Amino acid sequence: xxxxxxxxxxxxxxxxxxxxxxxxxxFLLFWVWTFIGTTDRANWVTENVLTLIFIGGLVLSHRRxxxxxxxxxxxxxxxxxxxxxxxYTYAENPIGYWLQDVFQxxxxxxxxxxxxxxxFLLAYPMRDYFRNHFQWPVWVxxxxxVEITLSFSGAYELIEWAVADIFFPAxxxxxxxxxxxxxxxQKDMGLAFxxxxxxxxxxxxxxxxRTI
Numbered sequence: 001x002x003x004x005x006x007x008x009x010x011x012x013x014x015x016x017x018x019x020x021x022x023x024x025x026x027f028l029l030f031w032v033w034t035f036i037g038t039t040d041r042a043n044w045v046t047e048n049v050l051t052l053i054f055i056g057g058l059v060l061s062h063r064r065x066x067x068x069x070x071x072x073x074x075x076x077x078x079x080x081x082x083x084x085x086x087x088y089t090y091a092e093n094p095i096g097y098w099l100q101d102v103f104q105x106x107x108x109x110x111x112x113x114x115x116x117x118x119x120f121l122l123a124y125p126m127r128d129y130f131r132n133h134f135q136w137p138v139w140v141x142x143x144x145x146v147e148i149t150l151s152f153s154g155a156y157e158l159i160e161w162a163v164a165d166i167f168f169p170a171x172x173x174x175x176x177x178x179x180x181x182x183x184x185x186q187k188d189m190g191l192a193f194x195x196x197x198x199x200x201x202x203x204x205x206x207x208x209x210r211t212i
Contacts, residue, residue: 004068006128007207011066019069023076030080034087047086051079065133071125078121081114090114115188119149119195124203142200149196153189160185 003019004011014020031048038044058067058075067075085093096110126145130136136144 003070005070006068006124006131006203008068011068013066014062017069020072023072027076027079027083031083034083038087039092040089043089044086048083051083051086054079065129067125068128071128074121075125078114078117081117085110085114112187112191115153116191116195118153119146119192119197120199121195123149123196123199127200127203142204146193146196146200150189150193153192157185157189 002008012020031051035041035044084095088094090096090111091108093108093110096108096113099105099110100108123145126148127141130144131138131141
């Protein structure tokens with residue numbers, strides 16, 4: 001069974017896709033492990049609301065549209081990064097502390113990694129969807145994922161503010177993970193935007209190389 005990309009003419013259904021079944025199993029095992037080992041269960045639940053919505057959307061829409069194996073792989077990696085961040089809270093993540101020690105940084109940058117990954121890992125699946133479901137013009141499928149990434153990043157920062165300041169103020173500090181940086185929201189949005197631009201450049205480069 002060939003590994004499909006956005007350019008592949010056909011897609012494999014879940015019941016016949018061993019790769020997708022493996023991803024689902026690994027995710028469930030990892031998800032349960034993070035729930036058991038979390039240091040802040042209330043924050044874990046809050047962070048994973050969007051995870052459930054995202055995966056639920058993929059499940060409900062699978063019959064109407066099947067992403068490529070590459071798109072599912074990128075989404076799988078992103079979801080693992082997000083769930084692992086929720087396990088410790090983003091501001092207290094061990095990988096972030098390790099990077100902070102290695103590079104002698106002033107803060108835990110795990111949240112920055114995930115925000116960059118939001119753009120870098122999810123822009124390609126968006127292009128896959130726009131190209132193969134809506135069949136929009138080629139240039140739209142390259143530009144729109146970048147624009148939507150920036151829009152979604154801004155919307156997410158508003159959701160974070162609402163959760164932290166209005167709905168669950170007790171979890172606000174852990175959920176925001178701003179670590180005292182007044183420009184945290186703007187930097188997060190900028191990194192997501194940069195990640196999406198970089199992915200579109202990489203995908204375009206590989207596409208041109210394959211057609212030469």
